[in-house]
Structures are given as structure tokens and as C-alpha cells.
Amino acid sequence: MPMARPTIADIAERAGVSKGAVSFALNGRPGVSEETRRRILAVADEMNWRPHRAARSLGNSRAGAVGLILSRPARTLGLEPFFGQVVSGLQAGLAEDGTALQLLVVEDPEAEMAAYRTWTAEKRVDGFVLLDPLIEDPRFPALEALEVPVMVLGGPLADTSLSFSWADDSEAMHEAVDYLAALGHRHVVHVAGMPQFLHTKRRMDVLTEAKERHELAEVVSIPTDYSDSEGAVITRRVLSRRDRPTAIVYDSDVMAVAGLGVALEMGVRVPQDLSILSFDDSLLARLTHPALTALTRDTQGWATEAARELLRLIADPTLTVRHQSSTPVLVPRESTAPPAGQ
Amino acid sequence: MPMARPTIADIAERAGVSKGAVSFALNGRPGVSEETRRRILAVADEMNWRPHRAARSLGNSRAGAVGLILSRPARTLGLEPFFGQVVSGLQAGLAEDGTALQLLVVEDPEAEMAAYRTWTAEKRVDGFVLLDPLIEDPRFPALEALEVPVMVLGGPLADTSLSFSWADDSEAMHEAVDYLAALGHRHVVHVAGMPQFLHTKRRMDVLTEAKERHELAEVVSIPTDYSDSEGAVITRRVLSRRDRPTAIVYDSDVMAVAGLGVALEMGVRVPQDLSILSFDDSLLARLTHPALTALTRDTQGWATEAARELLRLIADPTLTVRHQSSTPVLVPRESTAPPAGQ
DNA sequence: AAGCTCAGATAAAGCGGTTAAGTTGGGCCG
DNA sequence: CGGCCCAACTTAACCGCTTTATCTGAGCTT
Numbered sequence: 115m116p117m118a119r120p121t122i123a124d125i126a127e128r129a130g131v132s133k134g135a136v137s138f139a140l141n142g143r144p145g146v147s148e149e150t151r152r153r154i155l156a157v158a159d160e161m162n163w164r165p166h167r168a169a170r171s172l173g174n175s176r177a178g179a180v181g182l183i184l185s186r187p188a189r190t191l192g193l194e195p196f197f198g199q200v201v202s203g204l205q206a207g208l209a210e211d212g213t214a215l216q217l218l219v220v221e222d223p224e225a226e227m228a229a230y231r232t233w234t235a236e237k238r239v240d241g242f243v244l245l246d247p248l249i250e251d252p253r254f255p256a257l258e259a260l261e262v263p264v265m266v267l268g269g270p271l272a273d274t275s276l277s278f279s280w281a282d283d284s285e286a287m288h289e290a291v292d293y294l295a296a297l298g299h300r301h302v303v304h305v306a307g308m309p310q311f312l313h314t315k316r317r318m319d320v321l322t323e324a325k326e327r328h329e330l331a332e333v334v335s336i337p338t339d340y341s342d343s344e345g346a347v348i349t350r351r352v353l354s355r356r357d358r359p360t361a362i363v364y365d366s367d368v369m370a371v372a373g374l375g376v377a378l379e380m381g382v383r384v385p386q387d388l389s390i391l392s393f394d395d396s397l398l399a400r401l402t403h404p405a406l407t408a409l410t411r412d413t414q415g416w417a418t419e420a421a422r423e424l425l426r427l428i429a430d431p432t433l434t435v436r437h438q439s440s441t442p443v444l445v446p447r448e449s450t451a452p453p454a455g456q
Numbered sequence: 457m458p459m460a461r462p463t464i465a466d467i468a469e470r471a472g473v474s475k476g477a478v479s480f481a482l483n484g485r486p487g488v489s490e491e492t493r494r495r496i497l498a499v500a501d502e503m504n505w506r507p508h509r510a511a512r513s514l515g516n517s518r519a520g521a522v523g524l525i526l527s528r529p530a531r532t533l534g535l536e537p538f539f540g541q542v543v544s545g546l547q548a549g550l551a552e553d554g555t556a557l558q559l560l561v562v563e564d565p566e567a568e569m570a571a572y573r574t575w576t577a578e579k580r581v582d583g584f585v586l587l588d589p590l591i592e593d594p595r596f597p598a599l600e601a602l603e604v605p606v607m608v609l610g611g612p613l614a615d616t617s618l619s620f621s622w623a624d625d626s627e628a629m630h631e632a633v634d635y636l637a638a639l640g641h642r643h644v645v646h647v648a649g650m651p652q653f654l655h656t657k658r659r660m661d662v663l664t665e666a667k668e669r670h671e672l673a674e675v676v677s678i679p680t681d682y683s684d685s686e687g688a689v690i691t692r693r694v695l696s697r698r699d700r701p702t703a704i705v706y707d708s709d710v711m712a713v714a715g716l717g718v719a720l721e722m723g724v725r726v727p728q729d730l731s732i733l734s735f736d737d738s739l740l741a742r743l744t745h746p747a748l749t750a751l752t753r754d755t756q757g758w759a760t761e762a763a764r765e766l767l768r769l770i771a772d773p774t775l776t777v778r779h780q781s782s783t784p785v786l787v788p789r790e791s792t793a794p795p796a797g798q
Numbered sequence: 799a800a801g802c803t804c805a806g807a808t809a810a811a812g813c814g815g816t817t818a819a820g821t822t823g824g825g826c827c828g
Numbered sequence: 829c830g831g832c833c834c835a836a837c838t839t840a841a842c843c844g845c846t847t848t849a850t851c852t853g854a855g856c857t858t
Contacts, residue, residue, distance in 0.1 A: 119577065121844055132808045137846060147806060164577035168519065169844035171510035172813045179558070189756065192541035193739045198534035201543070202561045206530060214558045214580070216521075218551065219544045235461065235506035238556070342743060371743045378745050397535045398740065401684060401713045403720050414530065463814055474838045479816060489836060511814030514843045801857085808851070813844105821838070827831085 120161040129157045140165070171237070179214040180204075180424060181239040185226040191219060193368065194340075195396040196413060200267065203414035204243060207421025213240075227256055234260045240428045243420065247271060247278070247312045263431055265424040267417065268313055270436065277427055277435035279420040283313045286409050286442035287320040290363060290391055293444055295328040298452045299361040299389060302333050303352050305345055305373065307365040309337035314365065317393065321363075332359065338369065345369025349376040353388070360453035361389040367399040370406055374449070385451035395445065404448030411442040462503040471499045482507070513579070521556040522546075522766060523581040527568040530561050535710060536682075537738035538755060542609070545756035546585060549763025555582075569598055576602045582770045585762065589613060589620070589654045605773055607766035609759065610655055612778065619769055619777035621762040625655045628751050628784035629662040632705060632733055635786055637670040640794045641703040641731060644675050645694050647687055647715065649707040651679035656707065659735065663705075674701065680711065687711025691718040695730070702795035703731040709741040712748055716791070727793035737787065746790030753784040 122136045129136065131150065138145035139154035146154070171177050182204065184191070191197050205215050216239055220226050230253070233239050241263035244253060254274045257264050269280035294302055304321050307314040318335040325333040336352075338344040345364060352359055353376065364370035370392035374384060382388050384404055392399050395410035416439040423435045464478045471478065473492065480487035481496035488496070513519050524546065526533070533539050547557050558581055562568050572595070575581050583605035586595060596616045599606050611622035636644055646663050649656045660677040667675040678694075680686040687706060694701055695718065706712035712734035716726060724730050726746055734741050737752035758781040765777045 119579075123844080133845080134809075134847080135807060138807090141846085145806070150806080162577070164574060166514075166844050167578045167580045168510045168513035169813095170846080172508075172514050172815085173844080173846035175813075175846095177510065189541075189544070191544040192537040192539075192756070194540075195534040195537075198536075198540050199531075201559065202530040202533040205559055205561050209560065214560075216556045217543065217547055217559060218556075219547050232506060235504070236509045237461075238509045342739060368739065368743070375743060375745050397684060397710065398743075401710070401717060401740075402744070403717050414534070465814080475815080476817075476839075477837060480837090483816085487836070492836080508814050511843095512816080514845090515814075515816035517816095517843075799858105803854105803856080805854090806852090809849090811846105811848080813846085816842085818841080819839085822836085824833105824835095826833085828829105 119166075120163045121166070122163070125154065125158050125161060125163060128161065129154050175237065177237055177240050178212065179216050179239045180208060180241045180243060180421075180428075181216045181218065181229075181233050182243045182245075183218045183220065183226050183229045183233075184245065185220045185223050187221065194366070195398065196366075196394070199396075199413040200245065200417045203417025204421045206414070207418035208425070210422070211425050213425060223252075227253065230257060230260065230262075234262045241265070241424055243267060243424060244276075248310045249312055249315055251312075261431075263424065263427045265420050265427060265435070267420055271312075275434055277423065277433070277437075279416065279423055279435070279437040279439060281411060281416060281439050282441040284316050284320050286411075286444075287317045287393070288324070289444050290393065290409055291321060291324040291328070293446075294361045294363070294389065294391065294450070295324070295330065297361075297389065297450065299359075300331040300453075301357070301359040302330060302361045302363065303359040304333070304335040305348050305362060305364045305369055306335045306337045307340050317365065332357075338365075340366050340369065342368050342372035345372040346376050349373035350380070353377065353380055353382055358382075359388075361391065361450070363391045363393060365393045367392045367394045367396050367406065367408065370394070370408075371398055371402055374402055374406070385449050386454055389450040389453070391450055393442075400447070402449075407447045407450040408445055409442040410445045411440065415439070461508075462505045463508070464505070467496065467500050467503060467505055470503065471496050517579065518770075519579055519582045520554065521558050521581045522550060522583045522585060522763075522770075523558045523560065523571075523575050524585045524587075525560045525562065525568050525571045525575075526587065527562045527565050529563065533561060535684075536708070537740065538708075538736070541738075541755035542587065542759045545759025546763045548756070549760035550767070552764070553767050555767060565594075569595065572599060572602065572604075576604045583607070583766055585609060585766060586618075590652045591654055591657055593654075603773075605766065605769040607762050607769060607777065609762055613654075617776055619765065619775070619779075621758065621765055621777070621779040621781060623753060623758060623781050624783040626658050626662050628753075628786075629659045629735070630666070631784075631786050632735065632751055633663060633666040633670070635788070636703045636705070636731065636733065636792070637666070637672065639703075639731065639792065641701075642673040642795075643699070643701040644672060644703045644705065645701040646675070646677040647690050647704060647706045647711055648677045648679045649682050659707065674699075680707075682708050682711065684710050684714035687714040688718050691715035692722070695719065695722055695724055700724075701730075703733065703792070705733045705735060707735050709734045709736045709738050709748065709750065712736070712750075713740055713744055716744055716746075716748070727791050728796055731792040731795070733792055735784075742789075744791075749789045749792040750787055751784040752787045753782065757781070 126136045139151040244266040247268040266278040269278035392408040395408035399406040399408045481493040586608040589610040608620035611620035734750040737750035741748040741750045
């Protein structure tokens with residue numbers, strides 16, 4: 115029969131020291147001589163000891179986990195590659211420290227807020243990662259009030275003490291528009307994401323500004339809910355106009371692929387009659403024919419960096435981290451070309 | 457300043473009872489009268505009390521979490537919609553009970569095994585969910601030895617005491633092959649998944665058997681690593697033969713989409729010259745043109761059911777659960793048709 | 799040699815719950 | 829009316845680890 119889980123008391127007995135000494139030794143803090151430390155570590159190793167998580171948490175009031183709470187319809191998780199990337203990226207960063215990732219998917223923002231409160235009150239996690247910051251995000255003040263470490267993926271954020279890690283979407287959007295303008299496009303439609311998202315707004319702002327800079331004839335941003343169906347509907351609508359755009363920028367690859375499908379269905383050739391650019395890259399964008407020109411970024415790496423910053427923040431809650439990760443890069447593929455008649 | 461987190465001691469004092477009574481009341485177990493219970497609950501509610509997770513775990517030796525450990529290259533997580541579906545499905549089932557899902561992504565099977573051991577030793581979780589059972593899966597005996605509740609997603613499993621929840625892949629594959637045969641296909645290639653996976657083997661077996669049953673001229677299963685690139689390479693190879701197949705069944709939608717791309721690139725028309733069927737459905741399969749005929753199933757619902765079963769198992773570890781979920785269903789779309797010259 | 803300091807260890811008090819083992823007092827029985 | 833039982837509570841131990849005193853003795857000072 116397997117021996118019961120050893121505790122530090124067992125180690126202490128076997129090593130002939132006190133529980134306290136064992137704790138000091140195992141945590142690498144002063145209070146024991148080097149020699150005793152080595153002896154204790156040897157015994158612990160020999161007995162195959164592992165700290166009991168709950169006991170440790172109770173003792174030092176660290177949960178050893180951080181929370182990620184998503185309020186999107188659950189099925190979105192499987193659809194948007196973004197989530198998988200973020201989750202595995204976060205996980206990688208946290209794992210370096212032995213910290214776990216607790217995931218919760220809820221249906222609405224109220225449930226999300228409730229979960230922040232509950233998990234904080236239960237000391238279930240040491241901090242949170244927030245996705246998709248909104249323009250006037252009600253979660254920010256609430257979380258500030260909870261006085262819990264938070265790392266927002268997105269930004270930059272003003273008017274909040276919360277930490278964030280951002281990528282320069284504006285710059286990336288500039289690059290995209292400059293590229294299209296250089297190709298000779300003057301009628302550009304932007305199929306955007308949810309208008310309340312901060313990054314959606316920033317992208318739309320760049321577009322408005324770009325219109326003047328490049329003396330474009332038309333630049334419109336149309337907000338959506340990120341679904342493939344809205345992407346398709348809007349594409350169908352703008353391609354049905356007499357004065358149709360020669361280029362469309364999509365805020366997600368799912369919408370871009372849906373849009374491409376509509377173009378095919380309507381006999382609009384890509385890229386001859388229409389250029390398509392996706393502000394989001396993934397396998398999806400590469401598997402289509404033609405493959406989609408996209409703004410690509412290392413989402414996973416970004417999330418890993420953010421996770422590390424969050425761990426720093428948890429270690430020292432007085433910090434406010436403002437971290438910037440690399441700017442998305444334009445990867446030209448087959449879906450963009452100069453407009454016909456150019 | 458915010459009042460410190462209330463503990464049951466605070467509640468006890470305020471309600472004029474002992475800590476024990478409070479614990480009984482809050483957990484709905486006998487030992488207090490209905491009236492006292494109500495009073496205690498009222499006080500707890502008023503003080504906005506939440507149980508401290510670690511304390512509770514230490515007391516009743518339940519971690520209140522289950523683990524999901526994946527050993528796949530981290531990027532796969534973002535690529536395969538399957539994972540997102542499973543994660544959100546599990547999460548939904550566990551949430552009903554307030555149980556959390558701990559996720560870990562590791563690079564290789566050794567690290568996966570190490571994590572099972574560590575998490576069990578640390579009492580970090582109460583049980584595990586296993587994905588992708590292998591034919592002679594070394595994880596099974598190891599986990600049996602650890603004496604920890606486990607629910608395998610896949611099966612059916614023999615020679616193990618582990619519980620599992622399965623969907624009848626064989627039956628589904630039958631349906632797919634019958635359909636193709638009925639359309640008139642006699643040369644069918646199966647671009648399979650990893651050969652060591654149990655479900656890959658079962659699908660391949662069905663195909664072999666189907667060959668005789670339907671008197672097909674050719675039926676080949678070609679194992680792959682599930683990557684889009686292998687899917688493409690193999691498709692290119694089989695389509696280059698003089699005697700090319702008239703239908704290809706892919707074990708994942710990612711490979712199916714990649715295969716469709718190759719067909720387009722080679723001027724092979726789908727479905728006129730080639731029928732494509734995907735043994736896996738997701739947005740991906742629906743967004744392509746033509747949309748892919750696929751075997752579809754409610755992965756998320758399956759995971760939710762499995763999660764519930766795992767909770768039962770944790771409550772009563774003597775159980776061995778054998779749960780069957782619904783069989784995948786064939787959804788004909790545009791990528792399948794009778795072969796040319798039929 | 800008395801007085802200090804300080805490293806190296808011990809003992810014991812938590813941390814916030816759960817739970818086994820008492821302790822009451824009222825109702826019911828013969 | 830004494831004896832018993834049982835529901836309703838209380839006490840206190842315990843879960844496994846951390847952490848804050850507290851203790852001890854060797855080495856230095858003066």
C-alpha cells in the first residue's frame with residue numbers, strides 16, 4: 115500500500131529538526147545553516163514531498179492562481195483562435211512561476227462582475243487578466259475598489275490605476291491604410307468590431323484621419339459584433355452598391371474569411387476587383403484561397419509577457435505596470451493588389 | 457476603509473453562536489435548528505461572507521478544482537477549435553458545482569505525466585480530464601496508481617478502471633462511408649489523424665471493413681499529425697496519381713480545408729471532380745467555398761456531460777463511469793456529390 | 799568575567815475553515 | 829419521578845504550512 119502523503123512534520127522528524135526549520139529550508143529563507151538546509155532538502159526529496167497547496171495558501175495568503183473571466187457566448191471560445199492563443203500564452207507565462215490559470219466563461223457582464231467579486235472574496239486567485247477593454251469600462255472602477263492586482267490586455271488606458279499591456283493598434287492600422295493607399299485604393303471600407311471596444315475605436319480613429327492624409331475618396335468604418343454572419347451581411351451590402359469599395363479591411367479573420375466567401379459568391383474577384391485585408395491573423399487567414407493579407411502579431415507571446423507582468427504586480431501590488439508589446443506587422447499575401455483600372 | 461474579510465468567527469460572534477454551528481448552518485448539514493440556521497445565514501449574508509477556498513480545502517481535503525493537461529505544441533490550442541469547445545464545455549459543467557478548471561499546456565508526454573503527479577501530490581485538484589486516449593496509453597496505469605478520479609474523453613476503453621465518456625466514432629464513420637458509397641464513390645482516401653490515437657484506429661478499422669461491405673475499389677487510410685501542412689501534402693500526393701480518388705475523408709476540419717486549397721490550386725473541382733468530407737465540424741468547415749460536408753457533433757455539450765460525470769466520480773471514487781454521448785451526425789453541404797461520369 | 803550580539807534553531811500561535819467528541823436541557827417512557 | 833434519548837449546540841482538535849516570538853550558546857567586546 116502506498117505511504118500516505120508526507121508532510122513537513124514527517125520531514126522534520128526524520129531530519130531531527132523542527133517544523134519551522136523545515137519550512138525555512140524548503141522556502142530558501144534564512145534561519146537554518148547551509149548544512150542543515152541541505153540535509154532537510156535531501157530528506158524532503160527522498161520522501162518525495164510536495165507542498166500542500168491549500169495549506170500553503172492558508173499560511174501565506176497566496177492562492178497561487180490567477181483568473182481569466184470571459185463574458186462571451188461560450189461557443190465563441192471555440193471559434194475565435196484568439197482565445198486559444200491568449201489562454202495558452204498566459205498559461206505559459208504563469209507556469210514559469212507555478213501559478214495556475216483559472217478560467218471562467220460567463221454569459222453576460224453582470225455575471226463577470228459577480229465572478230470578480232466572488233473569486234476575490236474567496237481568495238481563490240491572486241489577480242485577474244482582463245480582455246477587451248471598453249471605452250468607459252465599468253469593470254475598471256469595480257476592480258480598483260476590490261484592490262486586487264489586474265492586468266488588462268489592451269490599451270493604452272487612461273484614468274485608471276490598473277496595469278495594462280498593449281500593442282500599438284493605431285500604428286498597425288496606419289501601416290495597413292498606407293499600404294492600401296500606396297496600392298492606389300481610394301475607396302476603403304472598414305468592417306470593424308464592437309464599437310464599445312477601445313481598440314475598435316482607436317482603429318476607427320486612425321481611419322478617419324487617414325482619409326485626409328491620403329486624400330481618399332471614401333473611408334467608412336462599420337461596427338459589427340465580430341460574427342461571421344455580420345461580416346458576410348455587411349460585405350454583401352457594400353459590394354452591392356454602384357460605387358463599391360476597392361478594398362475592405364476586416365477587424366477579425368473570421369469576418370474576413372466570411373467576406374471573402376461573399377465576394378466569391380457575388381463574382382467579385384479577389385484581389386483583382388477587391389482587396390481584402392484582415393486585422394487579425396491565424397491559420398484561418400492562411401488556409402483560404404487567395405490567402406489573406408493580414409496584420410499579424412504574436413498573440414501568444416504577448417499574453418506570456420502580460421502574464422509575467424501580472425506576476426510582478428502580484429509580488430508588489432503598489433506597482434502600476436504599463437507594458438507595450440510589439441506592434442502588429444503587415445504580412446502581404448494574395449488578397450491585396452492594386453485596384454483594377456489602375 | 458473597507459472592512460476586512462469576515463470569517464466564520466465573526467459571524468459566530470455576531471450571531472451569538474459557536475464557529476461549529478456556523479459551519480453546520482452554512483453547509484446545510486444537521487446540527488442546528490431551522491431558526492438558528494436562518495439567523496446565521498442572514499448574518500453571513502449581511503456581512504457578505506464568502507468561504508475562503510484554501511481554508512475549506514484544508515479542512516475537507518477537497519481542492520475544488522479539476523485539471524486538464526494538454527501535451528500538444530502550445531500553438532495548436534489556438535488553431536484547433538476543438539480545444540476551445542472542450543474547455544468551455546468542461547468549464548460549464550464544472551461551474552454548476554462551483555468547481556474550477558485548471559489548465560496546463562505542456563510540450564511533451566513526460567511533462568504531462570509529471571504534472572499529473574505534481575498536481576495530485578499537491579492536492580491541487582480533485583481529478584483530471586484526459587483527452588485523446590491512445591491505443592496502449594501509458595497514462596492510464598500511471599493514473600490508476602495515483603488513485604485519483606479521472607474522466608477520459610474518448611473510448612470506449614478496455615483494460616482500465618478509469619472512467620470515460622465516448623461518442624461512437626465507428627458508427628459515425630460508417631455513416632460517412634455509406635453516404636459516399638451511395639453517391640457512387642469507389643475510390644476513397646482517408647486522411648487520418650495520429651495513428652496512436654484510439655479514435656484514429658477505430659475510424660481506420662471501419663474503413664477497412666467498409667471496403668468489403670461496399671465492394672469499393674480502393675480505400676486507404678493515411679495517418680498524419682493533424683497539421684494543415686501534412687493535410688495539404690498528402691492531398692497533393694494522392695491527387696497527383698493517375699488513378700486519383702474521387703473522395704477524401706479528413707479527420708479534422710483544418711486538414712480538410714487545407715486539402716480543399718490544394719484541390720483548387722491543382723484545378724481539381726470540388727465537388728465535381730472530388731468530394732471532400734470532414735470528420736470534424738466547426739466554423740472553418742462552414743466558411744469555405746464550397747462549404748464542407750462534415751460529421752458534426754456537440755463537442756461542447758459532450759464536454760459538459762463529461763464534466764458532470766467527473767464530479768459524480770469525485771463525490772464517489774469507487775464508481776467507474778462509462779458514459780456515452782450522442783453519435784456525430786452527417787451534415788451534407790456543398791463539398792460532396794456523385795463522382796463525375798456517374 | 800560580565801555583557802552583547804547574533805546565527806541557528808525551537809516552540810507555538812495562527813490562517814479559516816471542518817468535524818469528532820463532548821455537553822446541555824427538554825420530552826417521553828415505564 | 830428517575831432514567832434515557834436525542835436534537836441542538838459548544839468545545840477543541842485538526843488540516844499542513846507559515847511566521848512570529850523565544851530560546852540557546854558561541855564568539856566578541858571591554
